[in-house]
Amino acid sequence: MKIALASDHAGFELKEAIKEFLKKHEIVDFGAFSEESMDYPDSGFAAAKAVADKTCDRGILICGTGLGMSIVANKVPGIRAALCHTVQYATLSRKHNNANVLVLAGRFIYKYLADDIIKAWLATGYDGGRHQNRIDKITEYERSLRC
Numbered sequence: 001m002k003i004a005l006a007s008d009h010a011g012f013e014l015k016e017a018i019k020e021f022l023k024k025h026e027i028v029d030f031g032a033f034s035e036e037s038m039d040y041p042d043s044g045f046a047a048a049k050a051v052a053d054k055t056c057d058r059g060i061l062i063c064g065t066g067l068g069m070s071i072v073a074n075k076v077p078g079i080r081a082a083l084c085h086t087v088q089y090a091t092l093s094r095k096h097n098n099a100n101v102l103v104l105a106g107r108f109i110y111k112y113l114a115d116d117i118i119k120a121w122l123a124t125g126y127d128g129g130r131h132q133n134r135i136d137k138i139t140e141y142e143r144s145l146r147c
């Protein structure tokens, strides 16, 4: 799987730590590239757009709380970004929401929990069925915004 990775300075340490876990996948790293302060929209929009335009299959975005990256990613049409603090959230975000971007809170999630969350998120399929009607409504809304 080709995965777009992005963080800000607050997510940098966790981003680097999960690379080892993700090494069987192809990673496209949109930064941050150090712990020097930077703005999460700069790396977050680039990674989310790469998922939306299908350059990458999925995205994993990390900032301090995960909130900024969630807001950024969900502004990009076609992105369904889910901030997950537990394995169960990760599983449900795939089954029910067909989430194509996983967001993690770098300042609140330790590496081994992040690995478990990512493992579950990558391995879980989308249930479809009744959930598809709901996702179709989101897609219709996105289409209605186009001029």
Ligand code: RB5
Binding pocket: 008, 010, 011, 040, 063, 064, 065, 066, 067, 068, 069
């Ligand atoms: C950076 O200090 C912090 O605000 C950022 O990583 C993120 O948590 C914002 O939502």
